[in-house]
Amino acid sequence: CPSPLSTPASMLSRCLRGLRRPTRFGLRGFPEALPRCIPRRQPSLAASTVADKSSSSVGPDQWSTGRRPNHKIPTLFQKNDKVLWQAISRADKKKSGAPIRTLAEKWAKLRHPIGVIDAVELLHAAYRFNVQLSKMSVNHIRNVLVPRKSGLYTDHLVGKLLISLPMLGFSRPVQKLIGALAPKVALCVEPLSARTFATFGSLRRLHSCPETDNLLEALLPKLTESELELEPHTISRMVVGLSSMDPSTSNCTGRYLFAVGEKLKNVDSEFSVGDLAQMYEALHRFSRTNTGLDIFEILYPKLQECEDLMPSHVTKILAGLSKPHPKNVEEDAMDRAERVVDNTLTLLQSKVAAADGKMNLFSTTDCASCLNSLPGLGDGPGARSIWSLVARKAMATERRTLEDKGHGFVLGKTLISILKWTKQLEKKSPELDLLVSTLSEMLQHRKRNGDVMLAKAAALAAGE
8 A cells, every 4th residue: 555655736635635525515315415535335225214203304225325323423415304393492492483484495596405305304394384485495405305316204294294284385386395295205114194184185185287196196095005993974974075176087086095995985984964074065077077086985974874953064065065167067867966966955954943942043155155166966855955055044143134234245246146047947836926925025025125236137127
Protein backbone atom coordinates (compact mmCIF):
# COMPACT_ATOMS: atom_id res chain seq x y z
CA CYS A 1 0.00 0.00 0.00
CA PRO A 2 1.57 3.31 -0.97
CA SER A 3 2.38 5.71 1.81
CA PRO A 4 0.23 8.88 2.11
CA LEU A 5 3.41 10.88 1.78
CA SER A 6 4.06 9.35 -1.65
CA THR A 7 0.52 10.12 -2.91
CA PRO A 8 0.26 13.23 -5.14
CA ALA A 9 -1.21 16.22 -3.29
CA SER A 10 -3.96 16.72 -5.87
CA MET A 11 -5.18 13.12 -5.49
CA LEU A 12 -5.15 13.34 -1.68
CA SER A 13 -7.03 16.66 -1.78
CA ARG A 14 -9.78 15.20 -4.00
CA CYS A 15 -10.25 12.22 -1.66
CA LEU A 16 -10.55 14.46 1.40
CA ARG A 17 -13.08 16.71 -0.34
CA GLY A 18 -15.09 13.66 -1.32
CA LEU A 19 -15.19 12.40 2.24
CA ARG A 20 -16.32 15.77 3.54
CA ARG A 21 -19.01 16.27 0.90
CA PRO A 22 -21.84 14.21 2.51
CA THR A 23 -21.31 16.02 5.83
CA ARG A 24 -21.01 19.52 4.42
CA PHE A 25 -24.24 19.40 2.45
CA GLY A 26 -26.26 17.19 4.81
CA LEU A 27 -26.81 14.56 2.13
CA ARG A 28 -26.21 11.36 4.08
CA GLY A 29 -28.38 8.58 2.83
CA PHE A 30 -28.21 9.45 -0.89
CA PRO A 31 -26.02 7.35 -3.17
CA GLU A 32 -25.79 10.20 -5.67
CA ALA A 33 -24.19 12.39 -2.96
CA LEU A 34 -21.19 10.08 -2.62
CA PRO A 35 -18.17 10.86 -4.79
CA ARG A 36 -16.92 8.27 -7.23
CA CYS A 37 -13.94 7.41 -5.06
CA ILE A 38 -16.32 5.95 -2.40
CA PRO A 39 -17.88 2.58 -3.28
CA ARG A 40 -21.67 2.46 -3.34
CA ARG A 41 -22.49 -0.56 -1.23
CA GLN A 42 -26.09 -1.66 -0.82
CA PRO A 43 -27.36 -1.90 2.78
CA SER A 44 -28.08 -5.30 4.20
CA LEU A 45 -31.71 -6.39 4.35
CA ALA A 46 -31.43 -7.12 8.07
CA ALA A 47 -30.19 -3.60 8.81
CA SER A 48 -33.00 -2.09 6.76
CA THR A 49 -35.63 -4.21 8.51
CA VAL A 50 -34.35 -3.33 11.96
CA ALA A 51 -34.19 0.33 11.03
CA ASP A 52 -37.76 0.31 9.73
CA LYS A 53 -39.10 -1.27 12.92
CA SER A 54 -37.06 0.85 15.32
CA SER A 55 -38.11 4.28 13.99
CA SER A 56 -41.50 5.44 12.75
CA SER A 57 -39.92 7.85 10.30
CA VAL A 58 -37.21 5.70 8.68
CA GLY A 59 -38.07 3.31 5.87
CA PRO A 60 -36.10 0.47 4.29
CA ASP A 61 -34.83 2.67 1.47
CA GLN A 62 -33.88 5.61 3.67
CA TRP A 63 -30.66 4.42 5.26
CA SER A 64 -27.18 5.35 4.07
CA THR A 65 -26.02 3.25 1.15
CA GLY A 66 -22.36 4.13 1.65
CA ARG A 67 -21.90 2.71 5.16
CA ARG A 68 -23.68 0.62 7.75
CA PRO A 69 -26.28 2.51 9.83
CA ASN A 70 -24.65 4.29 12.72
CA HIS A 71 -27.00 5.45 15.48
CA LYS A 72 -24.51 8.11 16.51
CA ILE A 73 -24.84 9.82 13.13
CA PRO A 74 -28.50 10.70 12.51
CA THR A 75 -29.64 10.33 8.94
CA LEU A 76 -31.40 13.07 7.06
CA PHE A 77 -34.76 11.40 7.57
CA GLN A 78 -34.27 11.21 11.31
CA LYS A 79 -33.53 14.93 11.22
CA ASN A 80 -36.73 15.48 9.20
CA ASP A 81 -38.67 13.62 11.84
CA LYS A 82 -37.18 15.76 14.60
CA VAL A 83 -37.86 19.03 12.77
CA LEU A 84 -41.44 18.01 12.00
CA TRP A 85 -42.24 17.09 15.58
CA GLN A 86 -40.71 20.35 16.77
CA ALA A 87 -43.08 22.19 14.42
CA ILE A 88 -46.01 20.15 15.75
CA SER A 89 -45.03 21.03 19.33
CA ARG A 90 -44.94 24.73 18.45
CA ALA A 91 -48.30 24.43 16.74
CA ASP A 92 -49.73 22.78 19.85
CA LYS A 93 -48.49 25.60 22.06
CA LYS A 94 -49.69 28.36 19.74
CA LYS A 95 -52.96 26.60 18.88
CA SER A 96 -52.25 27.49 15.28
CA GLY A 97 -51.16 25.66 12.15
CA ALA A 98 -48.73 28.40 11.09
CA PRO A 99 -45.59 26.38 12.04
CA ILE A 100 -46.76 23.44 9.90
CA ARG A 101 -47.46 25.69 6.92
CA THR A 102 -44.11 27.45 7.32
CA LEU A 103 -42.21 24.15 7.46
CA ALA A 104 -43.97 22.77 4.38
CA GLU A 105 -43.25 25.91 2.37
CA LYS A 106 -39.64 25.98 3.56
CA TRP A 107 -39.07 22.41 2.44
CA ALA A 108 -40.73 23.15 -0.88
CA LYS A 109 -38.62 26.26 -1.57
CA LEU A 110 -35.38 24.44 -0.72
CA ARG A 111 -36.50 21.28 -2.54
CA HIS A 112 -35.68 19.48 0.66
CA PRO A 113 -35.61 15.69 0.27
CA ILE A 114 -38.16 13.85 2.41
CA GLY A 115 -39.18 10.23 2.70
CA VAL A 116 -42.53 8.52 2.23
CA ILE A 117 -43.24 8.43 5.95
CA ASP A 118 -42.16 12.05 6.36
CA ALA A 119 -44.66 13.04 3.68
CA VAL A 120 -47.52 11.20 5.40
CA GLU A 121 -46.65 12.71 8.77
CA LEU A 122 -46.59 16.18 7.21
CA LEU A 123 -49.98 15.66 5.55
CA HIS A 124 -51.45 14.36 8.79
CA ALA A 125 -50.08 17.36 10.71
CA ALA A 126 -51.72 19.66 8.16
CA TYR A 127 -55.03 17.83 8.66
CA ARG A 128 -54.73 17.93 12.43
CA PHE A 129 -54.20 21.70 12.54
CA ASN A 130 -56.59 22.45 9.66
CA VAL A 131 -53.86 23.77 7.36
CA GLN A 132 -54.46 24.10 3.63
CA LEU A 133 -51.13 23.30 1.98
CA SER A 134 -50.09 25.50 -0.92
CA LYS A 135 -49.81 24.24 -4.48
CA MET A 136 -46.02 24.52 -4.24
CA SER A 137 -45.93 22.30 -1.15
CA VAL A 138 -48.20 19.67 -2.71
CA ASN A 139 -46.10 19.58 -5.89
CA HIS A 140 -42.91 19.23 -3.84
CA ILE A 141 -44.28 16.27 -1.86
CA ARG A 142 -45.36 14.59 -5.05
CA ASN A 143 -42.02 15.18 -6.80
CA VAL A 144 -39.96 13.68 -4.00
CA LEU A 145 -42.27 10.66 -3.61
CA VAL A 146 -42.27 9.51 -7.23
CA PRO A 147 -38.68 8.11 -7.24
CA ARG A 148 -39.03 6.47 -3.81
CA LYS A 149 -39.35 2.70 -3.82
CA SER A 150 -40.48 2.28 -0.22
CA GLY A 151 -44.13 2.22 0.78
CA LEU A 152 -46.53 2.62 3.67
CA TYR A 153 -45.83 -0.72 5.27
CA THR A 154 -48.04 -0.34 8.35
CA ASP A 155 -51.77 -0.10 8.86
CA HIS A 156 -51.29 3.01 11.02
CA LEU A 157 -49.68 4.99 8.19
CA VAL A 158 -52.39 4.05 5.68
CA GLY A 159 -55.04 5.32 8.10
CA LYS A 160 -53.13 8.56 8.64
CA LEU A 161 -52.91 9.14 4.90
CA LEU A 162 -56.58 8.48 4.18
CA ILE A 163 -57.86 10.69 6.97
CA SER A 164 -55.61 13.53 5.77
CA LEU A 165 -56.87 13.60 2.17
CA PRO A 166 -59.96 15.84 2.71
CA MET A 167 -57.77 18.80 3.70
CA LEU A 168 -56.00 18.80 0.34
CA GLY A 169 -59.01 19.52 -1.89
CA PHE A 170 -59.12 18.00 -5.35
CA SER A 171 -57.04 20.20 -7.63
CA ARG A 172 -54.85 18.77 -10.37
CA PRO A 173 -51.69 18.80 -8.18
CA VAL A 174 -53.60 16.88 -5.51
CA GLN A 175 -54.67 14.30 -8.08
CA LYS A 176 -51.02 13.81 -9.07
CA LEU A 177 -50.08 13.45 -5.41
CA ILE A 178 -52.76 10.77 -4.96
CA GLY A 179 -51.37 9.00 -8.01
CA ALA A 180 -47.90 9.02 -6.42
CA LEU A 181 -49.22 7.72 -3.09
CA ALA A 182 -51.37 4.90 -4.52
CA PRO A 183 -48.45 2.47 -5.18
CA LYS A 184 -47.10 3.23 -1.70
CA VAL A 185 -50.43 2.16 -0.18
CA ALA A 186 -50.37 -1.04 -2.23
CA LEU A 187 -47.11 -2.04 -0.50
CA CYS A 188 -48.75 -2.19 2.94
CA VAL A 189 -47.98 -5.61 4.43
CA GLU A 190 -50.10 -5.38 7.57
CA PRO A 191 -53.81 -6.27 7.53
CA LEU A 192 -55.91 -3.16 7.93
CA SER A 193 -57.72 -2.63 11.21
CA ALA A 194 -61.36 -1.63 11.63
CA ARG A 195 -60.24 1.86 12.56
CA THR A 196 -58.39 2.22 9.25
CA PHE A 197 -61.38 0.86 7.31
CA ALA A 198 -63.48 3.58 8.92
CA THR A 199 -61.13 6.20 7.42
CA PHE A 200 -62.31 5.11 3.96
CA GLY A 201 -65.08 7.65 4.51
CA SER A 202 -62.52 10.39 3.84
CA LEU A 203 -62.62 9.42 0.16
CA ARG A 204 -65.96 11.25 -0.15
CA ARG A 205 -64.04 14.47 -0.89
CA LEU A 206 -62.42 12.85 -3.93
CA HIS A 207 -64.02 12.51 -7.33
CA SER A 208 -63.61 9.95 -10.06
CA CYS A 209 -60.32 10.22 -11.92
CA PRO A 210 -57.56 7.76 -12.91
CA GLU A 211 -55.53 8.62 -9.81
CA THR A 212 -58.49 7.96 -7.50
CA ASP A 213 -59.13 4.65 -9.28
CA ASN A 214 -55.50 3.68 -8.64
CA LEU A 215 -55.96 4.41 -4.94
CA LEU A 216 -59.15 2.31 -4.83
CA GLU A 217 -57.32 -0.49 -6.66
CA ALA A 218 -54.63 -0.39 -3.98
CA LEU A 219 -57.20 -0.52 -1.17
CA LEU A 220 -59.46 -3.17 -2.71
CA PRO A 221 -57.21 -6.20 -1.97
CA LYS A 222 -56.89 -5.05 1.64
CA LEU A 223 -60.68 -5.11 1.91
CA THR A 224 -61.32 -8.43 0.16
CA GLU A 225 -58.53 -10.26 2.02
CA SER A 226 -59.52 -8.97 5.44
CA GLU A 227 -61.17 -11.46 7.80
CA LEU A 228 -62.45 -8.84 10.23
CA GLU A 229 -66.13 -8.70 11.12
CA LEU A 230 -66.76 -5.00 10.70
CA GLU A 231 -69.19 -2.99 12.78
CA PRO A 232 -72.19 -1.24 11.15
CA HIS A 233 -70.71 2.22 11.65
CA THR A 234 -67.46 1.17 9.94
CA ILE A 235 -69.31 -0.18 6.90
CA SER A 236 -71.41 2.97 6.82
CA ARG A 237 -68.24 5.08 6.62
CA MET A 238 -66.88 2.88 3.84
CA VAL A 239 -70.03 3.41 1.77
CA VAL A 240 -70.00 7.15 2.45
CA GLY A 241 -66.54 7.26 0.87
CA LEU A 242 -68.15 6.55 -2.52
CA SER A 243 -70.71 9.37 -2.31
CA SER A 244 -68.83 11.59 -4.79
CA MET A 245 -67.62 8.81 -7.10
CA ASP A 246 -69.09 8.44 -10.55
CA PRO A 247 -69.93 4.83 -11.53
CA SER A 248 -70.09 5.74 -15.21
CA THR A 249 -66.45 6.86 -15.40
CA SER A 250 -64.82 4.67 -12.75
CA ASN A 251 -64.12 0.99 -13.31
CA CYS A 252 -63.23 0.26 -9.70
CA THR A 253 -66.19 1.64 -7.76
CA GLY A 254 -68.48 -1.25 -8.71
CA ARG A 255 -66.01 -3.88 -7.47
CA TYR A 256 -65.35 -1.85 -4.33
CA LEU A 257 -69.08 -1.59 -3.60
CA PHE A 258 -69.51 -5.32 -4.24
CA ALA A 259 -66.77 -6.06 -1.67
CA VAL A 260 -68.49 -3.77 0.84
CA GLY A 261 -71.77 -5.63 0.18
CA GLU A 262 -70.09 -8.94 1.01
CA LYS A 263 -68.95 -7.49 4.32
CA LEU A 264 -72.43 -6.09 4.91
CA LYS A 265 -74.02 -9.54 4.60
CA ASN A 266 -71.97 -10.81 7.52
CA VAL A 267 -72.98 -8.05 9.94
CA ASP A 268 -75.21 -9.32 12.74
CA SER A 269 -75.25 -6.14 14.83
CA GLU A 270 -78.18 -3.76 14.66
CA PHE A 271 -77.75 -0.69 12.48
CA SER A 272 -78.58 2.72 13.85
CA VAL A 273 -81.01 4.86 11.88
CA GLY A 274 -78.31 7.48 11.32
CA ASP A 275 -75.92 4.97 9.74
CA LEU A 276 -78.65 3.61 7.47
CA ALA A 277 -79.69 7.09 6.36
CA GLN A 278 -76.09 8.00 5.55
CA MET A 279 -75.66 4.84 3.48
CA TYR A 280 -78.84 5.49 1.49
CA GLU A 281 -77.79 9.06 0.78
CA ALA A 282 -74.26 8.03 -0.23
CA LEU A 283 -75.64 5.46 -2.72
CA HIS A 284 -77.62 8.04 -4.70
CA ARG A 285 -75.39 7.78 -7.78
CA PHE A 286 -75.60 3.97 -7.60
CA SER A 287 -79.37 3.77 -7.02
CA ARG A 288 -80.02 2.66 -10.62
CA THR A 289 -77.13 0.21 -10.93
CA ASN A 290 -77.24 -3.49 -10.17
CA THR A 291 -74.51 -3.23 -7.55
CA GLY A 292 -76.27 -0.39 -5.76
CA LEU A 293 -79.58 -2.29 -5.82
CA ASP A 294 -77.85 -5.27 -4.22
CA ILE A 295 -76.93 -3.01 -1.31
CA PHE A 296 -80.51 -1.66 -1.12
CA GLU A 297 -81.87 -5.20 -0.85
CA ILE A 298 -79.43 -5.96 1.98
CA LEU A 299 -80.43 -2.75 3.78
CA TYR A 300 -84.18 -3.39 3.50
CA PRO A 301 -84.44 -5.80 6.48
CA LYS A 302 -82.12 -3.51 8.45
CA LEU A 303 -84.54 -0.64 7.86
CA GLN A 304 -87.44 -2.78 9.03
CA GLU A 305 -85.79 -3.22 12.42
CA CYS A 306 -85.09 0.50 12.93
CA GLU A 307 -87.20 2.80 15.05
CA ASP A 308 -87.22 6.47 16.07
CA LEU A 309 -86.98 7.94 12.58
CA MET A 310 -86.23 11.64 12.48
CA PRO A 311 -87.02 14.14 9.70
CA SER A 312 -83.35 14.34 8.71
CA HIS A 313 -83.26 10.53 8.27
CA VAL A 314 -86.32 10.58 6.01
CA THR A 315 -84.76 13.35 3.95
CA LYS A 316 -81.52 11.43 3.40
CA ILE A 317 -83.26 8.18 2.49
CA LEU A 318 -85.49 9.90 -0.09
CA ALA A 319 -82.45 11.67 -1.56
CA GLY A 320 -80.63 8.35 -1.92
CA LEU A 321 -83.57 6.58 -3.58
CA SER A 322 -84.20 9.31 -6.16
CA LYS A 323 -83.06 8.79 -9.74
CA PRO A 324 -79.49 10.00 -10.45
CA HIS A 325 -78.07 11.62 -13.57
CA PRO A 326 -78.91 9.62 -16.73
CA LYS A 327 -75.24 8.77 -17.32
CA ASN A 328 -75.24 6.78 -14.05
CA VAL A 329 -78.31 4.71 -14.99
CA GLU A 330 -77.98 1.10 -16.17
CA GLU A 331 -80.83 0.31 -18.55
CA ASP A 332 -80.94 -3.38 -17.63
CA ALA A 333 -81.47 -2.44 -13.97
CA MET A 334 -84.48 -0.12 -14.42
CA ASP A 335 -87.22 -2.73 -13.91
CA ARG A 336 -85.53 -4.08 -10.83
CA ALA A 337 -84.88 -0.54 -9.52
CA GLU A 338 -88.56 0.36 -9.82
CA ARG A 339 -89.53 -2.66 -7.70
CA VAL A 340 -86.80 -2.22 -5.05
CA VAL A 341 -87.28 1.52 -4.67
CA ASP A 342 -91.07 1.24 -4.47
CA ASN A 343 -90.88 -1.43 -1.75
CA THR A 344 -88.48 0.73 0.26
CA LEU A 345 -90.73 3.77 -0.08
CA THR A 346 -93.75 1.80 1.13
CA LEU A 347 -91.79 0.64 4.17
CA LEU A 348 -90.56 4.19 4.84
CA GLN A 349 -94.09 5.60 4.68
CA SER A 350 -95.34 3.03 7.19
CA LYS A 351 -92.42 3.77 9.51
CA VAL A 352 -93.11 7.50 9.42
CA ALA A 353 -96.85 6.98 9.95
CA ALA A 354 -96.16 4.77 12.98
CA ALA A 355 -93.85 7.40 14.50
CA ASP A 356 -96.02 10.36 13.52
CA GLY A 357 -96.84 11.31 17.08
CA LYS A 358 -93.22 11.11 18.23
CA MET A 359 -91.52 12.65 15.21
CA ASN A 360 -90.51 16.30 15.31
CA LEU A 361 -91.81 18.78 12.77
CA PHE A 362 -89.93 18.96 9.51
CA SER A 363 -87.76 22.03 9.08
CA THR A 364 -88.05 24.24 6.02
CA THR A 365 -84.85 22.76 4.61
CA ASP A 366 -86.07 19.19 5.20
CA CYS A 367 -89.34 19.91 3.38
CA ALA A 368 -87.53 21.51 0.46
CA SER A 369 -85.20 18.51 0.18
CA CYS A 370 -88.09 16.01 0.32
CA LEU A 371 -90.00 17.90 -2.35
CA ASN A 372 -86.93 18.03 -4.59
CA SER A 373 -86.62 14.23 -4.32
CA LEU A 374 -90.20 13.51 -5.47
CA PRO A 375 -89.61 13.71 -9.26
CA GLY A 376 -86.87 11.07 -9.04
CA LEU A 377 -88.92 8.51 -7.11
CA GLY A 378 -91.25 7.53 -9.93
CA ASP A 379 -95.04 7.21 -9.71
CA GLY A 380 -95.52 3.74 -8.24
CA PRO A 381 -97.73 2.95 -5.21
CA GLY A 382 -94.87 3.56 -2.78
CA ALA A 383 -93.97 6.86 -4.41
CA ARG A 384 -97.59 8.04 -4.32
CA SER A 385 -97.81 7.28 -0.61
CA ILE A 386 -94.73 9.45 -0.12
CA TRP A 387 -96.44 12.29 -2.03
CA SER A 388 -99.22 12.36 0.55
CA LEU A 389 -96.76 12.14 3.42
CA VAL A 390 -94.60 15.00 2.17
CA ALA A 391 -97.68 17.16 1.46
CA ARG A 392 -98.89 16.84 5.06
CA LYS A 393 -95.46 17.52 6.52
CA ALA A 394 -94.92 20.52 4.26
CA MET A 395 -98.26 22.07 5.27
CA ALA A 396 -97.45 21.62 8.98
CA THR A 397 -94.08 23.27 8.43
CA GLU A 398 -95.67 26.10 6.47
CA ARG A 399 -98.12 26.92 9.25
CA ARG A 400 -95.36 26.97 11.82
CA THR A 401 -93.20 29.18 9.57
CA LEU A 402 -96.01 31.69 9.10
CA GLU A 403 -96.66 31.77 12.84
CA ASP A 404 -93.00 32.55 13.43
CA LYS A 405 -93.12 35.17 10.62
CA GLY A 406 -90.43 33.35 8.70
CA HIS A 407 -90.05 33.63 4.93
CA GLY A 408 -88.76 30.21 3.89
CA PHE A 409 -87.44 31.30 0.51
CA VAL A 410 -85.74 27.92 -0.02
CA LEU A 411 -89.08 26.13 0.27
CA GLY A 412 -90.74 28.78 -1.90
CA LYS A 413 -88.40 28.20 -4.83
CA THR A 414 -88.95 24.47 -4.54
CA LEU A 415 -92.74 24.85 -4.74
CA ILE A 416 -92.45 26.47 -8.17
CA SER A 417 -90.44 23.60 -9.66
CA ILE A 418 -92.61 20.87 -8.09
CA LEU A 419 -95.82 22.42 -9.40
CA LYS A 420 -94.33 22.45 -12.89
CA TRP A 421 -93.46 18.78 -12.49
CA THR A 422 -96.99 17.82 -11.36
CA LYS A 423 -98.45 19.35 -14.54
CA GLN A 424 -96.27 17.00 -16.62
CA LEU A 425 -97.62 13.83 -14.99
CA GLU A 426 -100.11 11.92 -17.14
CA LYS A 427 -101.50 9.56 -14.49
CA LYS A 428 -103.93 11.23 -12.13
CA SER A 429 -104.40 9.88 -8.63
CA PRO A 430 -105.86 10.99 -5.26
CA GLU A 431 -102.33 11.35 -3.89
CA LEU A 432 -101.38 13.69 -6.72
CA ASP A 433 -104.54 15.74 -6.19
CA LEU A 434 -103.73 16.04 -2.48
CA LEU A 435 -100.16 17.14 -3.27
CA VAL A 436 -101.27 19.79 -5.78
CA SER A 437 -104.02 21.15 -3.54
CA THR A 438 -101.66 21.33 -0.55
CA LEU A 439 -98.96 23.15 -2.48
CA SER A 440 -101.53 25.56 -3.93
CA GLU A 441 -102.86 26.30 -0.45
CA MET A 442 -99.32 26.96 0.78
CA LEU A 443 -98.80 29.41 -2.07
CA GLN A 444 -102.02 31.23 -1.27
CA HIS A 445 -100.95 31.56 2.37
CA ARG A 446 -97.64 33.02 1.30
CA LYS A 447 -99.28 35.40 -1.13
CA ARG A 448 -101.56 36.75 1.57
CA ASN A 449 -98.57 37.20 3.88
CA GLY A 450 -96.71 39.37 1.40
CA ASP A 451 -94.35 36.90 -0.23
CA VAL A 452 -94.15 38.63 -3.61
CA MET A 453 -91.70 36.17 -5.05
CA LEU A 454 -94.27 33.37 -4.91
CA ALA A 455 -97.01 35.29 -6.69
CA LYS A 456 -95.75 33.74 -9.94
CA ALA A 457 -96.11 30.28 -8.46
CA ALA A 458 -99.65 31.03 -7.30
CA ALA A 459 -100.53 32.16 -10.83
CA LEU A 460 -98.98 29.00 -12.23
CA ALA A 461 -101.01 26.83 -9.84
CA ALA A 462 -104.20 28.60 -10.92
CA GLY A 463 -103.36 27.96 -14.57
CA GLU A 464 -103.02 31.62 -15.52
